[in-house]
Amino acid sequence: MKIALIAHDHRKQSLINFITAYKPIFQQHELFATGTTGKRIMDEVGLEVTRLQSGPLGGDQQIGAKIAEDDLDLVVFFRDPLTAQPHEPDVTALLRLCDVYRIPVATNEATAEIIIRGLNSGWLEWRTIKESVGIYNE
Numbered sequence: 001m002k003i004a005l006i007a008h009d010h011r012k013q014s015l016i017n018f019i020t021a022y023k024p025i026f027q028q029h030e031l032f033a034t035g036t037t038g039k040r041i042m043d044e045v046g047l048e049v050t051r052l053q054s055g056p057l058g059g060d061q062q063i064g065a066k067i068a069e070d071d072l073d074l075v076v077f078f079r080d081p082l083t084a085q086p087h088e089p090d091v092t093a094l095l096r097l098c099d100v101y102r103i104p105v106a107t108n109e110a111t112a113e114i115i116i117r118g119l120n121s122g123w124l125e126w127r128t129i130k131e132s133v134g135i136y137n138e
């Protein structure tokens with residue numbers, strides 16, 4: 001599976017801790033991340049990550065583009081709900097595209113834990129059945 005990993009500054013250490021805890025699972029998958037998050041994952045967890053731009057410089061939009069191209073299966077985005085972001089519209093757009101394309105998205109540890117354990121148990125295999133993954137069009 002292709003997994004995007006993103007965290008705002010005040011949530012980065014929590015994401016690093018989370019990925020470290022589940023490293024044996026994450027290392028079985030193809031990882032993508034926004035710039036600063038990706039550097040920390042590589043340096044501090046030792047996982048290989050394809051780094052995109054930093055969030056404020058367009059990284060969230062690049063992740064969104066991958067979703068629109070059906071090139072991403074899961075998003076773990078530890079958002080900071082207490083700090084205004086200069087690129088808030090990009091954050092909103094990314095989360096919106098997750099809903100448009102029915103991409104599982106975790107914005108905190110509680111949800112991420114369930115999704116990553118589910119991923120490891122094969123609960124996301126439906127994503128590989130392309131016919132079931134259509135866009136939101138009701």
Ligand SMILES: O=C(CO)COP(=O)(O)O
Binds near residue numbers: 054
């Ligand atoms: O701002 C971000 C997500 O909106 C994350 O970007 P960085 O990983 O470059 O800090």
